[in-house]
Amino acid sequence: MKVIVKLLGSLSIVAGIQSAEVELEEDNNTVERIVDKIVGMYGGEKIKRRIFTRDGGVAVTLALNGTWCSLDAKVKDGDEICIMPPISGG
Amino acid sequence: MPYGYNGKILRVNLSTKEVKVEEHDDYFYRTYMGGAVLGAYYLLREMKLGVDPFDPEALIVFAPSILTGTPAPGFSRHSVVCKSPLTQAIADSQAGGFWGPELKFAGYDAIVVKGKASEPVYLWISDGEAQIREASHLWGKTTGETQTSLREELRDDKIRVLAIGVAGEKLVRFACILNECKHANGRLGMGAVMGSKNLKAIAVRGHDKIKMQDKDTVIKWAKWFSQNFMDNPSNAGLHDLGTGEGLMVLNKDGQLPTRNFQTGFFEGAEGISAETMHRTIFQKGEGCYACPVKCKRVVGADKPYQIDPFYGGPEYETLAALGSDCGVSDLVSVAKANELCNKYGLDTISTGATIAFAMECYENGIIAKEDTKGIQLNFGNADAMVKMVEQIAKREGMGDILAEGTKRAAERFGKGAEKFAIQVKGEEMGMHDGRVKGMVGFGYAVSPIGADHVVVEHDTDFDFNAPDIFVEQMKSLGLLKRCKTTGMDYQKLRMFRYLQFHFSFMDSLCLCVLAFAPVRTFTMAHLVAIASAVTGWEMSLWEIMKLGERRINMFRAFNIREGFTPDDDWLPQRIFEPIKTGPREGARYDPDELKTMRKLYYKIMNWDPETSIPTKAKLIDLDLPWIIDELEKVGKSVR
Ligand code: SF4
Numbered sequence: 173m174k175v176i177v178k179l180l181g182s183l184s185i186v187a188g189i190q191s192a193e194v195e196l197e198e199d200n201n202t203v204e205r206i207v208d209k210i211v212g213m214y215g216g217e218k219i220k221r222r223i224f225t226r227d228g229g230v231a232v233t234l235a236l237n238g239t240w241c242s243l244d245a246k247v248k249d250g251d252e253i254c255i256m257p258p259i260s261g262g
Numbered sequence: 263m264p265y266g267y268n269g270k271i272l273r274v275n276l277s278t279k280e281v282k283v284e285e286h287d288d289y290f291y292r293t294y295m296g297g298a299v300l301g302a303y304y305l306l307r308e309m310k311l312g313v314d315p316f317d318p319e320a321l322i323v324f325a326p327s328i329l330t331g332t333p334a335p336g337f338s339r340h341s342v343v344c345k346s347p348l349t350q351a352i353a354d355s356q357a358g359g360f361w362g363p364e365l366k367f368a369g370y371d372a373i374v375v376k377g378k379a380s381e382p383v384y385l386w387i388s389d390g391e392a393q394i395r396e397a398s399h400l401w402g403k404t405t406g407e408t409q410t411s412l413r414e415e416l417r418d419d420k421i422r423v424l425a426i427g428v429a430g431e432k433l434v435r436f437a438c439i440l441n442e443c444k445h446a447n448g449r450l451g452m453g454a455v456m457g458s459k460n461l462k463a464i465a466v467r468g469h470d471k472i473k474m475q476d477k478d479t480v481i482k483w484a485k486w487f488s489q490n491f492m493d494n495p496s497n498a499g500l501h502d503l504g505t506g507e508g509l510m511v512l513n514k515d516g517q518l519p520t521r522n523f524q525t526g527f528f529e530g531a532e533g534i535s536a537e538t539m540h541r542t543i544f545q546k547g548e549g550c551y552a553c554p555v556k557c558k559r560v561v562g563a564d565k566p567y568q569i570d571p572f573y574g575g576p577e578y579e580t581l582a583a584l585g586s587d588c589g590v591s592d593l594v595s596v597a598k599a600n601e602l603c604n605k606y607g608l609d610t611i612s613t614g615a616t617i618a619f620a621m622e623c624y625e626n627g628i629i630a631k632e633d634t635k636g637i638q639l640n641f642g643n644a645d646a647m648v649k650m651v652e653q654i655a656k657r658e659g660m661g662d663i664l665a666e667g668t669k670r671a672a673e674r675f676g677k678g679a680e681k682f683a684i685q686v687k688g689e690e691m692g693m694h695d696g697r698v699k700g701m702v703g704f705g706y707a708v709s710p711i712g713a714d715h716v717v718v719e720h721d722t723d724f725d726f727n728a729p730d731i732f733v734e735q736m737k738s739l740g741l742l743k744r745c746k747t748t749g750m751d752y753q754k755l756r757m758f759r760y761l762q763f764h765f766s767f768m769d770s771l772c773l774c775v776l777a778f779a780p781v782r783t784f785t786m787a788h789l790v791a792i793a794s795a796v797t798g799w800e801m802s803l804w805e806i807m808k809l810g811e812r813r814i815n816m817f818r819a820f821n822i823r824e825g826f827t828p829d830d831d832w833l834p835q836r837i838f839e840p841i842k843t844g845p846r847e848g849a850r851y852d853p854d855e856l857k858t859m860r861k862l863y864y865k866i867m868n869w870d871p872e873t874s875i876p877t878k879a880k881l882i883d884l885d886l887p888w889i890i891d892e893l894e895k896v897g898k899s900v901r
Contacts, residue, residue: 240727258729
């Protein structure tokens, strides 16, 4: 299956990409698995440090096809996942 | 020996040319501490009821705090407090940069200015000495020219200059004050108050560092911050992209103010995003005194406008106000407008919001091409937006009316223009949509200073999708649960109250909200530890929260004295109407909910639920019994 991953804010700067197509062999996948793939493909530890806090908590906001989601949300072929910084004040 | 503060407040009367020093005891400093609270103390004590903000009798107070200038990140700000020419209510506005610390190094904790000079003047404060000096040669100059000229004249390029531009001289009601030509006491027209006094600038230079009771502890935590801030998701983003990092996320969520708040989704958002800025016109990040976050942007460009990096670069509020809210998607045009605002001394939020208001009036036939001298003031016309900034600053053409702010301009235009004026108490709304962020919307309504976006930490930070760390760091305030972003309920009302105290003490201790919990790196425990180490007082979060509560009550009392009522704690009609398009289509603020929550808020604050006057019990609780007399003197009944 193939999914599109979009990165916003400083995540896109650190990873050096704004979007990527991620291909996985197995069908049963979660957002967490896709995030792991992105960490492996772009930026490694640097991007991991932005997506997760030191104690393993999630430090970003995630959306699946435009709707907020958590790491354990199920994904299917053709989905779009957006990893973005938390929505904060200005 | 006092720690943290100097024990000296400079009193300046520009009418009589008198300069004197006032001293206060430890009790005074521990009660009022600085910034907004210190300013409110003088306004309540010394400014008579009904004095116009431009009257020579009006006061303007420049105040850092007992903690300002200590070498820890986020302790660099100063407040300016006065009666606002935009709202006629009490006003405070904070600026970062370097001026506040330098004033402390020069030996003063605050400057209280009154009167009006017969000719333009500036104040020169150097290591305890203060002089009023002639400034006719600076009048009409930009903030940059003023700073350069003063540094040359005083033969020291390390002098910190706080100045107004031509907008302040021309009494534009949302003229701001800048230090280093890019750090602004942005909101509520305090630049015009300086202009009304013929006060062009305050230049300071000092060589004494702040005396701290336990310097090692302060240094220890400052180092800790530097080593850890990149682990905080918000501070890391601020470092990389500045406050504009959130723009695309807000747009994705359908809450980016667009075309005068008609909608929350801007199709041209990417063009004005921080990511685009980073890839195109960004030159470097800069910070305030002792802060490694360096969230400020410096930009430069040649086309279609030449941008002078000297004036910094646009922050989120500016990108939204002069960009999406005006329907403008060209980043260089927004950066040019930002440069002009900093040169001429204009608040970028009110400037953008006022141009957006004029654009909607234009598109609805309320104003025509003849009124704008041929400028086609449609949404999306970047060139027209830049031209209007010039006209407002110089009060030329239509700019003369817009320089009065949206509320007064709408009254002048008539024909239903008031429904396009997105303001509260006369202050144009910050670039966050109250229809989506419920606490922010509620804050716009009940805040004593108007529709300011820095009244309360934003709802989205504690939403079900927010990072755990923000929610965890809020728990020390006794706020344990996440909330949904939209609307208000009992839980959110309680959150609002505590988080409002929190932002309120930040403005009183002159701390940067972008460095502190709940969302950022320093926790509440760090704050208490540093504050105690600086002052030598055994401080607690309780004491600091009470300071925040004190500010809100003092501000409320000032406004009550001036005739404000609960009717002024209200939102513009547009916020009660549904967002037209985008992911948040249909979201609106419910006026009945606002009415109910407003009354409950007054009760929770221990104010009279019908009049919103703080009760005798509350004023005694906050060690402000003298305010009971101040209110009763002008016929307000305090129960
Ligand atoms: S976080 Fe940004 S605004 Fe705050 S003190 Fe640091 S550089 Fe200044």
